[in-house]
Amino acid sequence: MVKFRIEKAPAPLWIKPLIPLIAIIVTFLVTSILVVMANANPLEAYYYFLLSPLSNRVSALETLVKATPLLLTGASVTIAFASGYWNIGAEGQLYAGAIAAAGLGMVLGNFPPILAIPIMLIGGFAAGMLWASIPALLKVKLAVDEVVTTLLLNSVILFIVSFLLNGPWRDPVSGWPQSPQIVDSAQLPRLISRSRLHLGFLVAIIMILIVWFILTRTSLGLKMRAVGHGQEAARFMGVNVGQTMLTAALISGGIAGLAGVTEVAGIHFHLIDAISPGFGYSGIIAATLGALNPLGVGLAAMFIGLIDTGAQTVSRSLGVPVYLGNVVQATLLLVTLGMFLLQNYRIRRD
Amino acid sequence: MNAIEMKSITKRFGPLVANDHIDFDLQKGEIHALLGENGAGKTTLMRILYGLYHADSGQILVDGSPVHITSPKDAIGWGIGMVSQHFTLVSPLTVAENVVLGYNKGYIYRPQEVIQNVTKAANQFGIDVEPSAIIRHLSVGERQRVEILKALYHNAKVLIMDEPTAVLVPQEVDILFQTLERLRKDGLSVIFISHKLYEVMTICDRITVLRDGKKIGTVLKNDTSERELARMMVGRETFGVYRQGEQKAGNPLLRIENITAVDKKGLTALKNVSLNVYEGEVLGIAGVSGNGQSELTQVLSGTLKPASGKIFIGDKEITNASPSEITRAGVGRIPEDRHAGVVGELTVAENLALESIEKFTRRSTLDKRLILKNAEQLISEYQIKARPTDPIRTLSGGNMQKVILARALSPEPRVVIASQPTRGLDVGATEYVRTKLLEQRNRGAAVLLLSEDLEEVMSLSDRIAVIYEGQIVGIVPGTEATEEQLGLMMTGARQEVKQHG
Numbered sequence: 135m136v137k138f139r140i141e142k143a144p145a146p147l148w149i150k151p152l153i154p155l156i157a158i159i160v161t162f163l164v165t166s167i168l169v170v171m172a173n174a175n176p177l178e179a180y181y182y183f184l185l186s187p188l189s190n191r192v193s194a195l196e197t198l199v200k201a202t203p204l205l206l207t208g209a210s211v212t213i214a215f216a217s218g219y220w221n222i223g224a225e226g227q228l229y230a231g232a233i234a235a236a237g238l239g240m241v242l243g244n245f246p247p248i249l250a251i252p253i254m255l256i257g258g259f260a261a262g263m264l265w266a267s268i269p270a271l272l273k274v275k276l277a278v279d280e281v282v283t284t285l286l287l288n289s290v291i292l293f294i295v296s297f298l299l300n301g302p303w304r305d306p307v308s309g310w311p312q313s314p315q316i317v318d319s320a321q322l323p324r325l326i327s328r329s330r331l332h333l334g335f336l337v338a339i340i341m342i343l344i345v346w347f348i349l350t351r352t353s354l355g356l357k358m359r360a361v362g363h364g365q366e367a368a369r370f371m372g373v374n375v376g377q378t379m380l381t382a383a384l385i386s387g388g389i390a391g392l393a394g395v396t397e398v399a400g401i402h403f404h405l406i407d408a409i410s411p412g413f414g415y416s417g418i419i420a421a422t423l424g425a426l427n428p429l430g431v432g433l434a435a436m437f438i439g440l441i442d443t444g445a446q447t448v449s450r451s452l453g454v455p456v457y458l459g460n461v462v463q464a465t466l467l468l469v470t471l472g473m474f475l476l477q478n479y480r481i482r483r484d
Numbered sequence: 485m486n487a488i489e490m491k492s493i494t495k496r497f498g499p500l501v502a503n504d505h506i507d508f509d510l511q512k513g514e515i516h517a518l519l520g521e522n523g524a525g526k527t528t529l530m531r532i533l534y535g536l537y538h539a540d541s542g543q544i545l546v547d548g549s550p551v552h553i554t555s556p557k558d559a560i561g562w563g564i565g566m567v568s569q570h571f572t573l574v575s576p577l578t579v580a581e582n583v584v585l586g587y588n589k590g591y592i593y594r595p596q597e598v599i600q601n602v603t604k605a606a607n608q609f610g611i612d613v614e615p616s617a618i619i620r621h622l623s624v625g626e627r628q629r630v631e632i633l634k635a636l637y638h639n640a641k642v643l644i645m646d647e648p649t650a651v652l653v654p655q656e657v658d659i660l661f662q663t664l665e666r667l668r669k670d671g672l673s674v675i676f677i678s679h680k681l682y683e684v685m686t687i688c689d690r691i692t693v694l695r696d697g698k699k700i701g702t703v704l705k706n707d708t709s710e711r712e713l714a715r716m717m718v719g720r721e722t723f724g725v726y727r728q729g730e731q732k733a734g735n736p737l738l739r740i741e742n743i744t745a746v747d748k749k750g751l752t753a754l755k756n757v758s759l760n761v762y763e764g765e766v767l768g769i770a771g772v773s774g775n776g777q778s779e780l781t782q783v784l785s786g787t788l789k790p791a792s793g794k795i796f797i798g799d800k801e802i803t804n805a806s807p808s809e810i811t812r813a814g815v816g817r818i819p820e821d822r823h824a825g826v827v828g829e830l831t832v833a834e835n836l837a838l839e840s841i842e843k844f845t846r847r848s849t850l851d852k853r854l855i856l857k858n859a860e861q862l863i864s865e866y867q868i869k870a871r872p873t874d875p876i877r878t879l880s881g882g883n884m885q886k887v888i889l890a891r892a893l894s895p896e897p898r899v900v901i902a903s904q905p906t907r908g909l910d911v912g913a914t915e916y917v918r919t920k921l922l923e924q925r926n927r928g929a930a931v932l933l934l935s936e937d938l939e940e941v942m943s944l945s946d947r948i949a950v951i952y953e954g955q956i957v958g959i960v961p962g963t964e965a966t967e968e969q970l971g972l973m974m975t976g977a978r979q980e981v982k983q984h985g
Binding site for chain 1: 785786787806807808811817819823824825826827828829830834835837838839841842844845848849850852
């Protein structure tokens with residue numbers, strides 16, 4: 135009988151860039167089962183999923199619109215994770231930014247867009263930072279596990295939003311639980327006419343580039359990566375571990391806050407309860423799929439944007455529930471994580 | 485008939501031979517010590533007996549008949565129990581629950597019955613524990629007794645104790661010895677792993693000494709002395725690097741005054757340590773590992789805050805200073821664990837730059853060209869076999885250590901703290917590191933060398949301080965020290981050792 139054994143051995147280097155690709159293929163094979171259960175043809179479904187959104191101008195641009203908040207939350211999670219700070223709170227920090235955007239958007243009527251928009255962005259960034267500072271300080275000062283605190287604070291801020299929308303900020307015009315519409319000068323201008331693609335997309339691309347620059351080209355970034363990969367060694371080499379982690383956590387929160395601004399000021403123009411269908415969590419998927427390389431994370435965010443858009447097309451064309459998109463995203467994360475782990479092993483014949 | 489016989493056991497880990505054809509036998513009703521320094525192969529041999537490792541070759545006999553032990557479950561089935569240094573107890577559960585855990589037959593759990601059974605067992609074996617107490621509330625000594633009771637409850641006839649006194653305070657050691665003594669009278673056989681001579685001489689009947697994976701011999705307690713055991717434990721092959729020339733008398737560059745420090749577990753690891761290291765000398769610190777060397781290194785490296793005491797570099801006080809302040813004060817540090825001194829995922833060049841990052845930064849942006857140039861220069865100067873852009877985890881141990889050496893020594897520090905600088909290195913790399921350390925001494929630096937390798941300490945040091953249980957128990961001039969004398973001091977031999985200032 136032929137016997138096999140599993141041993142620890144690093145994968146050859148050429149396989150690393152292929153991991154996301156293989157993960158995508160495996161994910162589609164696995165999720166095909168669900169498509170079949172929904173009485174649709176998997177090949178047809180994946181045509182609508184991946185190719186049809188790119189086949190016409192409107193839905194191609196819509197993919198970029200969907201990708202905008204994901205680029206930001208992806209960048210946010212990347213800088214935190216690269217520094218060994220497990221920020222699961224991009225979702226909540228996004229809402230903090232959205233609250234700031236809605237609030238500022240109500241009072242900036244007298245400012246021209248050239249002033250109002252930077253104020254919106256800075257305000258959203260600051261709000262995200264502020265919200266992120268609670269778990270970050272708890273982590274750095276008292277060693278409270280950030281995974282727990284960042285995650286729990288996500289629900290806390292949802293209640294704050296609910297309070298605002300059902301109380302002081304309830305829209306007097308419609309009476310719906312949404313904040314009053316933000317003033318025109320605070321709205322992000324469209325980049326391309328007859329589409330929803332707005333300035334936020336550009337902001338998102340710039341943030342991806344900034345995160346890339348920080349991590350690879352600055353001394354702060356080197357310290358962050360040192361802390362992320364080896365806290366003890368980093369401390370030995372004189373890196374102030376707490377300060378570095380705090381900086382990463384605050385920048386991460388700020389960038390996630392920007393995602394709240396782009397959604398309020400670029401898409402909805404109101405603060406609503408459901409401003410994010412889980413962009414913060416999808417950002418974790420993008421960051422993982424991109425292996426914490428900011429440029430890879432950018433591509434991954436675009437890809438998830440494509441899945442989100444595609445899920446709607448599949449649902450319209452084939453009657454498969456739109457939640458298939460979420461299942462695909464989640465499966466993709468699990469498969470990718472599994473592959474990152476399994477690449478360290480090989481199976482050998484005895 | 486022997487309770488246990490191990491014949492010609494060999495175990496390799498990669499190129500390292502941890503056990504080289506070791507024979508070992510345990511008689512019924514004896515306490516048999518397995519004595520040796522760290523890394524001598526004691527724990528490996530016992531892990532093979534307990535089924536945690538598999539021997540590459542050799543045979544195990546229980547009560548005279550050959551057995552195959554492939555897991556702890558097998559070992560327990562053959563009446564072998566092991567109490568390791570790290571207890572395997574579930575802290576929110578009670579003593580009784582821990583004792584029966586995994587062996588409670590049937591599907592229904594009856595707490596009263598379990599407590600009754602365990603109480604009966606504790607009384608029968610004369611082990612003083614409260615079966616209904618929660619583990620979390622117990623002292624370390626009590627937890628150890630629970631581990632012993634657990635083994636006995638599962639019908640252990642042979643008990644392996646892996647350095648049982650390492651975690652205990654003296655009073656608890658006395659209680660442990662009384663317990664073992666009583667159990668031996670009831671017919672239990674005990675294997676007692678230790679590197680402390682006086683304990684071995686107090687409690688054991690026979691002693692087997694291992695050194696560098698080989699068995700040196702088995703002696704009866706009544707036929708031997710601490711002196712002989714020390715010699716068996718520490719004798720070693722020698723390398724070709726020796727300190728030469730007399731030390732130039734100079735000023736103390738490193739002054740350690742009454743340092744007391746507490747380790748991670750909250751135990752006192754350093755007690756009132758005072759040392760001066762002078763210009764142009766190597767002060768070696770000899771000791772069995774775990775006697776405070778790690779904490780002393782950490783305190784001097786800025787990664788552990790001392791509870792009290794002061795440290796000076798020249799006239800500058802660096803007590804409680806951060807690692808970067810200490811580096812800037814003129815200290816080159818070679819850490820005990822080289823993997824804790826470099827970040828594996830970062831490149832060689834990045835690791836060489838990080839410690840003095842300000843030098844490589846222009847307006848918060850990294851000067852990549854300067855970082856690479858610095859790396860290329862140090863790589864050629866220190867003969868490191870690597871490219872500047874290789875992740876450092878891909879380097880061999882020797883090359884990784886050269887990177888650390890290059891980083892620590894290239895700024896020509898006034899004081900060098902070298903902790904286990906050649907641990908795990910091959911002969912070539914070892915000689916290289918030792919040569920570099922002596923170069924530092926010869927150019928006038930004060931070198932503090934902490935090493936478990938006695939031969940290393942003896943061939944490099946102008947003076948040798950011995951550390952035992954967190955205290956400096958004596959300082960001997962390098963020219964006068966003998967292995968035997970140091971071995972006795974390192975192992976806490978009770979007899980008076982002549983001390984030099």
